[in-house]
Amino acid sequence: MKLIFDKSVQGRFGVMPPASDVPTTVNIKQEFRRSADANLPELSELDVVRHFTELSRRNFGVDNNFYPLGSCTMKYNPKVAERIASYPGFAHLHPLMPQLRMGGLLTQGALEVLYDMDKFLCEITAMAGFTMQPMAGAHGELTGIMIMAAYHRDKGNKKTTVLIPDSAHGTNPASAAIAGYKVVSVPSDNRGVMDLKALKQMVNSETAGIMLTCPNTLGIFEPDIKEICKVIHSVDGLCYYDGANLNAIVGKARPGDFGFDIVHLNLHKTFATPHGGGGPGAGPVGVVEKLLDFLPVSLVVKRNDGTFALEYDRPKSIGYIAPFYGNFAIILRAYVYILMLGKEGLKEVAENAVLNANYIKEKLKAYYDLPFPQVCKHECVFSASRQTEKGIHAIDIAKGLIDRGFHPPTVYFPSIVKESIMIEPTETESKETLDTFIETMIEIAKQAHAEPEKLKAAPVTTPVGRLDETAAAKNVDIAEL
Numbered sequence: 001m002k003l004i005f006d007k008s009v010q011g012r013f014g015v016m017p018p019a020s021d022v023p024t025t026v027n028i029k030q031e032f033r034r035s036a037d038a039n040l041p042e043l044s045e046l047d048v049v050r051h052f053t054e055l056s057r058r059n060f061g062v063d064n065n066f067y068p069l070g071s072c073t074m075k076y077n078p079k080v081a082e083r084i085a086s087y088p089g090f091a092h093l094h095p096l097m098p099q100l101r102m103g104g105l106l107t108q109g110a111l112e113v114l115y116d117m118d119k120f121l122c123e124i125t126a127m128a129g130f131t132m133q134p135m136a137g138a139h140g141e142l143t144g145i146m147i148m149a150a151y152h153r154d155k156g157n158k159k160t161t162v163l164i165p166d167s168a169h170g171t172n173p174a175s176a177a178i179a180g181y182k183v184v185s186v187p188s189d190n191r192g193v194m195d196l197k198a199l200k201q202m203v204n205s206e207t208a209g210i211m212l213t214c215p216n217t218l219g220i221f222e223p224d225i226k227e228i229c230k231v232i233h234s235v236d237g238l239c240y241y242d243g244a245n246l247n248a249i250v251g252k253a254r255p256g257d258f259g260f261d262i263v264h265l266n267l268h269k270t271f272a273t274p275h276g277g278g279g280p281g282a283g284p285v286g287v288v289e290k291l292l293d294f295l296p297v298s299l300v301v302k303r304n305d306g307t308f309a310l311e312y313d314r315p316k317s318i319g320y321i322a323p324f325y326g327n328f329a330i331i332l333r334a335y336v337y338i339l340m341l342g343k344e345g346l347k348e349v350a351e352n353a354v355l356n357a358n359y360i361k362e363k364l365k366a367y368y369d370l371p372f373p374q375v376c377k378h379e380c381v382f383s384a385s386r387q388t389e390k391g392i393h394a395i396d397i398a399k400g401l402i403d404r405g406f407h408p409p410t411v412y413f414p415s416i417v418k419e420s421i422m423i424e425p426t427e428t429e430s431k432e433t434l435d436t437f438i439e440t441m442i443e444i445a446k447q448a449h450a451e452p453e454k455l456k457a458a459p460v461t462t463p464v465g466r467l468d469e470t471a472a473a474k475n476v477d478i479a480e481l
């Protein structure tokens with residue numbers, strides 16, 4: 001393998017290692033070598049190109065059309081970030097490259113990106129330090145809850161339970177359970193926010209902490225958020241902020257200022273990096289000062305001479321969550337995004353995300369039930385309960401949207417709303433796109449009333465129609481995909 005570095009970035013992000021350092025042959029033992037040539041199909045390049053182009057056209061992404069998948073923040077991924085991530089000085093980095101060699105240039109640029117990103121995220125969230133290692137939001141949750149457990153162990157606290165609102169994303173209780181905690185569900189009240197009275201009765205000396213997202217999964221900001229954090233802190237519990245909904249408040253308000261102690265961010269949501277299909281993502285976790293010692297190894301540190309290094313010697317650390325640098329190329333894209341927008345730009349993200357969601361909410365509320373009519377944040381949650389009178393369910397509306405060229409919103413989540421349809425437009429969509437989507441949703445509402453059997457047959461424009469989704473998830477046949 002030969003490493004090639006672009007001249008424009010040479011010097012800053014990397015230089016060619018001497019030829020003597022590059023392995024030229026690989027020794028594979030005779031017993032592991034194949035005895036006959038592989039029976040590979042013979043196809044022309046053109047046939048292969050057509051095959052994969054055809055497959056790609058069956059796929060749907062934010063580059064195709066509107067993708068209002070609530071809670072997932074499917075915003076546009078700026079192409080400039082892709083371009084920078086593909087610079088050879090970044091793209092050809094190998095995790096085993098030494099941190100300091102040949103003037104310290106080999107991986108110093110990458111370490112500097114991680115170091116700066118830590119500082120940016122601290123400023124955005126009011127935390128004291130971040131680990132960049134977790135590969136997704138759920139991975140960040142597990143990391144954060146392990147930090148919570150390490151804190152209580154260190155103090156000799158006997159804690160057994162984690163409180164989680166009934167509107168929470170399923171990964172929250174799953175993460176707490178994997179970390180060994182009993183999950184206690186806190187009810188929402190008739191405003192769609194946490195029932196503070198109920199919470200106060202549930203908190204006791206066994207409470208290790210609380211996990212919540214704010215605005216919550218209904219897109220509603222928790223008005224009692226400061227009080228909630230105080231109640232948890234009164235029993236030496238910790239407050240965990242699920243940052244999946246940070247897009248609603250980024251640049252405007254900071255979880256650390258509400259009282260949170262641990263935060264994960266989904267870079268693939270708020271910070272515009274690609275996601276879907278299980279990855280790639282990144283879920284950095286930030287903590288307040290008193291939890292810094294528990295962060296996973298390694299951490300990027302800046303030495304007195306101005307160079308950067310990975311630090312492993314941290315006795316109270318929860319240990320390894322991921323090797324080396326985390327999902328570096330994703331962190332890099334998010335870094336570009338933050339630099340590109342700056343402080344004022346990030347504020348506009350939140351403002352426009354909230355404006356777009358409320359625009360859709362107001363335009364569609366005459367056609368679909370709206371269980372919580374107050375001003376929402378970055379997403380709005382409708383219910384298809386009115387349509388069920390005609391035998392139409394949220395899933396039928398979702399399928400009807402596919403036939404009309406849109407990715408469906410999230411349906412049946414959050415589960416506290418019957419027949420829920422959760423729409424998150426994000427800030428990156430134009431008014432024209434929102435208007436076309438709104439018209440389409442109105443047309444579907446009319447069809448649900450006038451000719452429900454037609455909507456029940458959707459989708460009719462896709463290579464496959466309705467799937468048995470449970471069977472499809474449980475018996476994935478990759479060869480046939």
Ligand SMILES: *Cc1c(COP(=O)(O)O)cnc(C)c1O
Pocket residue numbers: 071072136137138139169171172213217242244245266281283
């Ligand atoms: C997306 C999401 C998660 C999980 O994040 P992943 O990156 O998909 O693992 C957790 N909580 C909420 C509210 C989410 O929307």
